[in-house]
Amino acid sequence: MKIVTWNINGIKARIEVLLQWLRETSPDIVCLQEIKSVDEGFPRTEIESLGYNVATHGQKGFNGVAILSKLPFEDISRGLPGDPDDVQARYIEASVAISSGVIRVGGLYLPNGNPLGTEKFPYKLRWMERLIDHARQQLALEQPLLLLGDYNVIPDPIDARTPANWSGDALFQPESRQAFRRLLNLGFTDALRSTTDEQIFTFWDYQAGCWQRNEGIRIDHILTSPQATDRIIEVGVDKYVRGWDKPSDHVPVWVKLRT
């Protein structure tokens, strides 16, 4: 089965691109970030007509995540535990039954954290600590688990075309990278990096001709638990979607798993 993460940067502006990509690639599960929509405004019926179940966790104007699945959801959890005062819609989790058991999927939109020196950066780091705590609990279940989404973290220098451009950026701060490594060190695998040493990007800024100059970064990641890692067949990035009309600034990242 094919499981994908994609920051679509606004579902209302991207619905035609999303439907076209769904028709062409027919993924089984899709985690979407930055839907920038309340649940009632999400174009659910158009997506359902392609054979998907839809679960959303939205808010007005910003953030917002969703999961699409051809298989029915077993149970859905909205919001990242650990801070009842956090009103930002950045996490959704669901299970689907497969022939060999159950697979759990967490779709996340990790805070950007810029600019440094504001409350946004400590919020990012606190959010990462909550994610680590939650991931540790989920790993204890010893099931196939995927935590995928827009992590807003450049893990290593190879993951940026020009690392020096990001030295003052929250995405490439030592604290951000260390928290990402601590998450991995719980027992997760960075699925894409486990299959290639190549420089591969998932985001190109709209500004300054970044796409044309290939000034990209890799910030959208699929983390797999040991039970999911053992099932990996192939990992890839649908880079060509960035060249479509009215593209998102992110592209889909996918993994094929044995069921």
Added chain:
DNA sequence: ATGGCCGGCGCAGCCGGA
């Protein structure tokens, strides 16, 4: 030449993104 964009909201121009 070292800047260049985009979406949401809501109907001008600001906020947020990365």
